[in-house]
Amino acid sequence: MPEGHTIHRYARLHRELFAGERVAAWSPQGRFAAGAAMLDGTTLHGVDAHGKHLFYRFGANGRPEGEAGALALHVHLGLFGKFRQYGADPRSPTAGTRLVLSTEDAEIQLAGPTACELIDPGTEAELRGRLGPDxxxxxxxxxxxxxxxxxxxxxxxxxxxxxxxxxxxxxxxxxxxxxxxxxxxxxxxxxxxxxxxxxxxxxxxxxxxxxxxxxxxxxxxxxxxxxxxxxxxxxxxxxxxxxxxxxxxxxxxxxxxxxxxxxxxxxxxxxxx
DNA sequence: GCTGCATGATGAA
DNA sequence: TCATCCTGCAGCA
CATH class of the missing domain: 1.10.8.50 (Helicase, Ruva Protein; domain 3)
Known part of the structure; x- marks a missing residue:
């Protein structure tokens, strides 16, 4: 699935689902437990895509909120990565699920990504600097x-x-x-x-x-x-x-x-x- | 239950 | 150029 079209589609869908919403975050697999804990209970401010990379911003109106406020969640799906999306009645995540973001009405489950990490603005700029026009x-x-x-x-x-x-x-x-x-x-x-x-x-x-x-x-x-x-x-x-x-x-x-x-x-x- | 395969990317040699 | 990492599923025993 994951070429640029998929990534931009995810950005749009996740924006529609969560922009301006307080989200619960956790890592069923545990490999992103610390990051998820920082995101848990914060407001997802925006999502954008550049090439095959996704960037999620947290904090009300773009203002930093909590520890994760200055950081962006960076997701790269690689070859295997997938998001599953559910409404108010989600299926329980598989053991391999790296990250779950949810509200009362919606849930997304991320499995198999090459990258799922919190990055500072310098790292993000460096990463984007390596990408050609999209x-x-x-x-x-x-x-x-x-x-x-x-x-x-x-x-x-x-x-x-x-x-x-x-x-x-x-x-x-x-x-x-x-x-x-x-x-x-x-x-x-x-x-x-x-x-x-x-x-x-x-x-x-x-x-x-x-x-x-x-x-x-x-x-x-x-x-x-x-x-x-x-x-x-x-x-x-x-x-x-x-x-x-x-x-x-x-x-x-x-x-x-x-x-x-x-x-x-x-x-x-x-x-x- | 296994095996192999997949629309990706990196780092070492 | 190769090995490596990441997960889920189809196809086979």
Missing amino acids: PLRGDDPAPAFAALRRRRAAIGQALLDQRVIAGVGNVYRAELLFLLGVHPDRPACEIDRAAFDDLWHLLRRLLAAGERRGRIITIIPQDRSRPPSRLRSDERLYVYRRTGQPCRRCGTPIRSWELGGRPVFACPRCQPI
């Missing part, structure tokens, strides 16, 4: 273009580097390059301004659609014979994890190989090298 925040794309132009590495590899663009993961990488007709092995530095503009705008659209729908669907409307709600899960994507299956546009078998330590997928005919 299409879902409406960031200026210029630094991303400059970063791509500087790299001789494959564009498929550069797209997964969060310093270049924040929020792209393995699914969006594959689907984006397919839709652009760009071979993943092509050197990043060869991209020109017009091609980059296409890439950025398409990526922003794809991520925004994923954020709204809560899943990645990149098949564009004119390619569909059925409405999106009728799509089976294996009909949402063009190339990702479709190795050996016919390209939905030209019928050529989809190829996959390793790029930057992760599997990449492409149609050899629609994405010539």
Whole structure:
């Protein structure tokens, strides 16, 4: 699940559920017990997302409240991390649940994150400084273009580097390059301004659609014979994890190989090298 | 009950 | 490039 669209969706949902509310916090698993104790009973002021990172702020009206007031809760889901969300009648958390935040009306349960920690403003600034522009925040794309132009590495590899663009993961990488007709092995530095503009705008659209729908669907409307709600899960994507299956546009078998330590997928005919 | 796998990222070598 | 960390679930015995 967790590419940029998921993270921004969580930020929005958690804001809707909890902004301005006093929350109870605890760590069923115990690994975040001390942090949860600091958050317990404080007001969740706001949530925002940058790339694949979530930042939760506590304290009424942004004013520090209690020990945790000056700190932000930083969550990174990694590959396995998940939030479960419940209303007033939550299921009891699994033993692996790192953090539970709840009010009378709602509860979220976080399991499997790579990061769940309280960080000071300096650490947060340092962390954000390592992230490239995020299409879902409406960031200026210029630094991303400059970063791509500087790299001789494959564009498929550069797209997964969060310093270049924040929020792209393995699914969006594959689907984006397919839709652009760009071979993943092509050197990043060869991209020109017009091609980059296409890439950025398409990526922003794809991520925004994923954020709204809560899943990645990149098949564009004119390619569909059925409405999106009728799509089976294996009909949402063009190339990702479709190795050996016919390209939905030209019928050529989809190829996959390793790029930057992760599997990449492409149609050899629609994405010539 | 096991095994393997997954949309991520880091640090050591 | 490799090992490592993180959890849950499908698929198999």
